[in-house]
Amino acid sequence: MTKILYVEDNDDNVYMLKMRFELLDGFEVLVAEDGAVGCEKAVAEMPDIILMDLDLPVVDGWEAARRLKADQKTRHIPIIALTAHAMSGSREKALAAGCDEFDTKPVDFDRLIQKVNYLLANKCAG
């Protein structure tokens, strides 16, 4: 059972993604509504992969990603940044913050699954 931590404040997005992953069997989706809660839950639950929305209240996605990557305990957890910001430079900025992958919203679910699987596989490998 792959544990996914989805850090997202928009209710509709949470609803949709959670439902879609859980429809696939083998995925469990945990939710955090802001960056701070996200970091806490990451430490507490130790998910296999984190899907991080970037525009978050309290602590935003970039900062949360940095913290998680800085923390020994959570460094190894792959993070996919998700954002509606479609401008050039967003990808670089996310990767610079420590994210392992980057995707834009609206989410192409198949592409996302691919990325998830890829990261999980590589993580396990290294």
Added chain:
Amino acid sequence: MTDGSGPRPSRTGHGLRERLLLSFVAISSFAVIAAVVGNYAFYAIGKALHQVTEESVPPAIATLELAQSSVRIVAAGPALLAVTSNEEFETESAALDRQLKAAGAFLDKLPGQGLTADKLIQFRIIFRVVTANLESLKSAVQSRISAADRKAALVSQTFDAYNNFRTIWAPKFNELKAQIASLQRVLDAAGSSPEARMAAVGRLNAVIRDLAPLEQMQQEAANVFEALVRAASATTPAVLETIRKDADLSVRHIDDLVSGLDPDLSFELIVPISRMRANAVGPASVIAVREVELQAIQEGRRLTVENSELSAQLSSAAAALVAASQQGIAGATARTESVQSFGRLGLAAAVALSLISSVLIGWLYVGRNVVARLTTLSDGMRALVGGRRDITIPTSGSDEIAEMARAVEVFRDNAIALDQLLAEREQAAAQLEKVVDERTAELQQRGAVLRVTFDNMAHGVMTFDREQKVAAWNRQVIKLLELPEAFLAAKPHFADFIRFLAERGEYGAVDVEAEVQRFTAEAGQHRTFERSRPDGTVLEIRHNPLPDGEMVIIYTDVTERRRYEETLTAARDQAEAMSRTKSSFLANMSHELRTPLNAIIGLSEMMVTNAPRFGTEKAAEPLRRVHRAGKHLLDLINQVLDLSKIEAGKLDLNLETVKVPLLIDEVIGTARGLAEQNKNHLIVECAPDIAPLLVDPLRLRQILFNLLSNACKFTKGGEVSLCVTPVSIEGRNWVDFSVADTGIGMTPEQVDKLFEEFVQADQTTARNYGGTGLGLAITRKLCRMMGGDTLVTSEIDKGSVFTARLPTGSAASEANTDHSANAPDEPGPSGDCVLVIDDDLTARELIANHLRGAGFAVVTAAGGREGLKRAEELHPIAITLDVLMPDIDGWTVLAALRGNPELADIPVVMATITDDQQHKGMTLGAAGYLTKPIDRDRLIALLQPYQARVRRTCVLLVEDDPTQRERIRSWLEPQQWQISEAENGRVALDRLGEEVPDIILLDLMMPEMDGFQLITALQERPAWRRIPVIVVTSLDLTAADRARLNSGVEGILLKDSFDPAQLVAIVQGYVAKTRQSQKVPEVAS
């Protein structure tokens, strides 16, 4: 020279003038004093004289009069006493009364004071006594006279009685005597018988017996009478007594005798005897009366004696009075004399003093002080002038002469100094020459530097002297214009200079002389222009005439600059094109973007509502989310599009008269749900009598909903209120829609950022509260489009108030409405207007208001297409044209205007934000150019010429007879109208092609093309159809003719049936009517 102190201030040099003045004043004052003294003396004398004449003399006169009166009174006494009759008495009495009265009057005139006082009292006393005495005297005399009169009457009576007695007695006596006589005869007769004798003797004795008493009676009667006569003049009472006794006796005797008489006789004698008795005896007798008379006389005498004594007293008293008053006069006279002598003395003294002081002043002061010093001074000056420098000047004193002396001293010192100076001058002159040489060298040096600068300037400079001949030039101008040095060295005239250039082809292929003419004509004006040279360079040339007639021309090579400008212009055009593309892109995308949303929203809704049908019961929640997200997206897209539409000026407002309370109800209905979401309490206050507003109801709802949803969004468990209130600010009326909340509020920094698009108060707020931040930006833009604005006040943690303020009445009506409170422009007296084309409402209104203020009639158009349409309809006198417009841009419009022959002559002023498109404008034929923000004065200045131009009415006179043409022209010319003539219809058409007149005066019978044909031709063109035509003909028109004329002719005048004034009035009337009918209100674009 001198010590350098110039003329000293005259303050210290006063004295001479003042002292002389004082002297004169002193002398004059003595004279004045003398005059005063003299006057006083006159016054005193006058007073004394007055006293004399008023106070002393009248009484004195009165006393004299009184004395005279007294004398007369004194004389009156004896006179009175001497009167013998009543008349005399009356006269004398009256005279006496007069005198007494006069005396009394004089007495009253006398004053009771002064010297005469006691004398007067004495006099009065005596006078009173005298008066009394005289009165008594009067009465005594009066009684004497009355007694005398009575006595006389009685005596006369007695005399009558006695005569009466004798009359009666005498016959009887005589009879008896006769008897006796006869008897005697008898007796005596010898022949008488003794018996007869005896008888006779006996009768004789009887008769004698009868005769004796009669005789006795008569004697007694005579006695009585005589006694009474004596009594009347008896002088003493004793004598009177004797007479009384005598008379008494005689009366008694008579009585005795009467009884012995014959009864008949005694009866007859009763009357006289009793009369005589009465008068002789008793109280009424003469005697008694005489007694009374004697008493009166006695009294009279006594009184007279008294009177004479009193008279003497009176006279003396009068004399005393007179003396006293004379004394008074003497005293007054003496006083007068004393005053007179005093006056004389005083006057003499004053005059003497005056004389003495004059002499003293004249001699001592003027002579010694003034004249002497002046003489010294003038001697000194003469010496100075003569060349001596060693003189001394007396400078003591503080008056003008001392001043002068000091000045002379200065003069002397100056003269000495001057001598010195002349010596120094020689030295200085030599020095100066040396300096001049040095300076000249310096100047030459500088001149060389300037020359080098001048020559090497980047600008070419050419100067012309006062005679317009070449004066100076620099290297650059030679280079720029490729001028031969030799040519310039000859200092050609400006005209020759131009000729040279023209002949060389500088201006291209032109008429050389014409060019020369043109340039010389404009030589005196400041001009800046650009010119392309044959070799391709572009020069900017500035002609600068100087006030004294010289001229400087500066040439600058601006080829590069032009190139840059062109590049920039091209880039700008490109940018504008791109902007336009963007706008149309956005506009088109609205359609594209909304289409897919249609499916999303619609289908998801369908599947929720008809879940059983599609078996989507379980999918309800996801589908609802899909639907909601779709609606949200649509909302966002609409906002973005709204915003871009507003930016591009393509948002249309559909204004309607909206009943505010109704609209509020609708909005609130929708907002209630929002309020409940955050547990907010919604309050609405709207006065039911708010006037209906002219707004776009859709947009107003949008605004209100935006404000309410914001308020609800940012407030939790609080209060949101919407208040609609009418407001009046500086005379304009507005309606405020205020949404107040008790939410989180904003800091001042947040308030500032509020209306920026895409910015929420901050990122956190966006996260918490959602939204894109577009709503407020749109709200504000919409408010402004409707002529209002949005206002915000807020306090952090307390809440905020957002107000949408919209104008009521005329202000809300702008571009898209037919009825505005600014009345539709009356095309002014000229009937023509300025067309303002601008897509931006604010700019349009601004220009329109400026122009209206300057007296133009204005019609506006909100875009290029509309503008062109309006231009064709209205043929305005001028057009202002915005460059940046969304549908077709200003340049295109301008080109279109120029391309249309009917509109090509209308002057167009371009208005734009950038100011380097001037060339483009000029090249395309714009008449002027303004940058936004529009400078009002420049705008008016640009359009002023066209305003003036149009006011002249233009009359086209079509008439083949030149005399008649001349006549009509002379009638109309005083009106300052523009009059053009045509001798037939064809020529008239030519004229119409040049300029469209305001009215045509048309003859019918003309060669080539007559009036009827012309009228038909006029109907063909809309611009010409409008022109009012007045037919002036001498024809007798048939019905058919009139029918032909009916369409297209305003009026028909018979030649010679109207006078100049009438024609003018008719023309004016038709022109005004036509212009009035051209008034058209603005229409929504």
